[in-house]
Every structure is written in structure tokens, then in C-alpha cells.
Amino acid sequence: MxxxxxxxxxxxxxxxxxxxxxxxxxxxxxxxxxxxxxxxxxxxxxxxxxxxxxxxxxxxxxxxxxxxxxxxxxxxxxxxxxxxxxxxxxxxxxxxxxxxxxxxxxxxxxxxxxxxxxxxxxxxxxxxxxxxxxxxxxxxxxxxxxxxxxxxxxxxxxxxxxxxxxxxxxxxxxxxxxxxxxHLHTQTCLVGGWRTERGAITALLLGLPDGGDLAYVGRVGAGLAGAPVQRVLSDLLTDTARATPPFGERPPRADGAGAQWCEPVVAVEVAHLGWTSAGRLRQPVFRGVRADVEPQDVRREG
Missing domain, CATH: 3.30.470.30 (DNA ligase/mRNA capping enzyme)
Incomplete structure (x- = not known):
């Protein structure tokens, strides 16, 4: 069912x-x-x-x-x-x-x-x-x-x-x-990469399926603090690491510099203030991993 x-x-x-x-x-x-x-x-x-x-x-x-x-x-x-x-x-x-x-x-x-x-x-x-x-x-x-x-x-x-x-x-x-x-704008995205600083994950690089590609939709850093979040993300992302970015178009240098790339199989939810004209999330805030959402079901939600 x-x-x-x-x-x-x-x-x-x-x-x-x-x-x-x-x-x-x-x-x-x-x-x-x-x-x-x-x-x-x-x-x-x-x-x-x-x-x-x-x-x-x-x-x-x-x-x-x-x-x-x-x-x-x-x-x-x-x-x-x-x-x-x-x-x-x-x-x-x-x-x-x-x-x-x-x-x-x-x-x-x-x-x-x-x-x-x-x-x-x-x-x-x-x-x-x-x-x-x-x-x-x-x-x-x-x-x-x-x-x-x-x-x-x-x-x-x-x-x-x-x-x-x-x-x-x-x-x-x-x-x-x-x-x-x-009351909130929320969006489920796929993680295509992450950045670390002093051993902690400081940013996730997010994408959405777009035809046969993964479109880059922005970087989220807010909401990633805390031991439970860091432990869950570290366990999930390390197991999906890859050598090259999974996005159809490489993220801007300011976002992707020093990033570690991963297969886009981990779904996360962010709150945000809407979309820019370039198709990026405005001021996204990490809310959590969506373990109940399969990667193939992720879509832009508005």
C-alpha cells in the first residue's frame, strides 16, 4: 500500500x-x-x-x-x-x-x-x-x-x-x-556534497532531480550544529562518498570549494524563504534527514 x-x-x-x-x-x-x-x-x-x-x-x-x-x-x-x-x-x-x-x-x-x-x-x-x-x-x-x-x-x-x-x-x-x-516553506533535497571544518560538517550542497540531471539548488549551513545531527550525517554521507560532483552543472566555486562529493541518495529537509531567479533556495535552514523519503520521490515542492 x-x-x-x-x-x-x-x-x-x-x-x-x-x-x-x-x-x-x-x-x-x-x-x-x-x-x-x-x-x-x-x-x-x-x-x-x-x-x-x-x-x-x-x-x-x-x-x-x-x-x-x-x-x-x-x-x-x-x-x-x-x-x-x-x-x-x-x-x-x-x-x-x-x-x-x-x-x-x-x-x-x-x-x-x-x-x-x-x-x-x-x-x-x-x-x-x-x-x-x-x-x-x-x-x-x-x-x-x-x-x-x-x-x-x-x-x-x-x-x-x-x-x-x-x-x-x-x-x-x-x-x-x-x-x-x-506556515513554513519546506523542501526535501538530495545531498550531493558536504564541507567540513575542524572535523565538523559545516555545510551541505543540495540538489533536486531535473530531467536526467541533479540541479544544484544551494548550500545550507544553518541547523547543522549538535552532536546527534553531526553523527547521523557523518554516518550517512561517508558511506556514499564519490570523487566527482553529482550535479549536472558544477556548483559555484564559493559553495563547492573544498567539498567532499557523494552519491545523491540522502534526502534532507530544509526550511527556506523562497527561491531566487537562479533557482537557488533563499536562506535555507536544515531541519533533518528524511529517512522516510526515497531519492526517486524527491521533487521541487513550490
């Missing part, structure tokens, strides 16, 4: 819409088959071992597929940066339980062998609410709201990413039934 994605757009209004917080975490499908749990990213990668604290999902039903977002909360607000250290490798159960993630569930795609994806959202939601998700301490039901403007304003005040509007009658089919409205 492929997760349904929201389309960026203006806030839709009317009684045919409901609204949820856009959780700033890692999108997962949780599939329980014959009592065995499998957690997978939207690209299909198995990450069950990365989140042992979610093993209790098997108690909800012996056969079910749930759609949701794994988050780590700080002061009640999801923090993608805090989650970054949990996205790349299996973790011991004791460490996971010391600071457990929460699986924010917002849809159910299958239950007891019945495929629910063609059912309208309001029916799927009613089915989801009948499940005993509260029995699992690391699972929460993502709340629904009817006032999109009020929710958008509330998420802005709390420094959250934004909201998702969902049409009540929409099936789970990847159509226009989900619209995301965000």
Missing part, C-alpha cells in the same frame, strides 16, 4: 471539509497481519526495529493497517529535530522507552481483511474511532476539527508546521481530497 499524500494549496472551507494538525514527524504505515507488526515508510522501507515502543500496536487488532505520523513532542509541540536521532537505525527497547515516540494515527486502510480505501473519509474515521487505540500508551488519535481558520491560527501561534484539510467524502486514492496548508 502507498500512503495518500496531501497537495499544497490555499485553505479550503465549507461543511464538506475537516481539519487536522500537520504533524511534524515521520509518516508511517503500521500493518498488523496475523498479529505480526510491520512499520514501513512511505517508500516501503521496513523500520519496525527502529521503533520497538510501538510493538503494542498488535493489541489494537490482529489484522489492520493504520496510517499516521511518528512524532516526538517537546512542550506539547512535535519536534522534527528531536526525532532525527531515531530515524536511521534499530534502537534498543530500553533506550526507546526512555523517551518514546508517539504514533499519531489519522486513518485506517484495512481491518480484518477488508480493504477500506474506497470508503469515504468519514466512514474510515468512524471505523478508526471504534478501535481501542487508547489501550496503547504510545498511540494517539489525531484530533479532527471543523474550523480550519481557527486551527491554522492556533498552529501558527504554537510554532507548528501547519494543517491538513480533508474532504469528508474523499476515498483514500491519492486524489485532491487532502490539502496541506503550511
Amino acid at each position: 502507498q500512503p495518500m499524500l496531501a497537495t499544497p494549496g490555499a485553505l479550503p472551507t465549507g461543511p464538506e471539509w475537516v481539519y487536522e494538525v500537520k504533524w511534524d514527524g515521520m509518516r508511517l504505515l503500521a500493518a498488523v497481519t496475523d498479529g505480526v507488526l510491520r512499520l514501513s515508510t512511505r517508500g516501503g522501507r521496513d523500520v519496525t526495529a527502529d521503533f520497538p515502543e510501538l510493538a503494542g500496536l498488535t493489541a489494537i487488532a490482529p489484522d489492520v493497517v493504520l496510517d499516521g505520523e511518528v512524532v516526538l513532542l517537546e512542550d506539547g509541540v512535535p519536534s522534527f529535530a528531536a526525532l532525527a536521532d531515531r530515524l536511521h537505525a534499530p534502537v534498543a527497547r530500553t533506550k526507546a522507552l526512555a523517551r518514546p515516540v508517539t504514533f499519531m494515527v489519522f486513518d485506517v486502510l484495512r481491518l480484518y481483511g477488508v480493504d477500506l480505501r474506497e470508503r469515504p473519509l468519514h466512514e474510515r474515521r468512524a471505523t478508526l474511532e471504534r478501535l481501542d487505540t487508547a489501550a496503547v500508551s504510545t498511540v494517539a488519535l489525531s484530533p479532527l476539527y471543523t474550523d480550519g481558520r481557527a486551527l491554522l491560527d492556533a498552529t501558527a501561534r504554537r510554532g507548528m508546521e501547519g494543517i491538513v484539510a480533508k474532504r469528508r467524502e474523499s476515498p483514500y486514492d491519492g486524489g485532491p481530497g487532502w490539502v496541506k496548508v503550511t
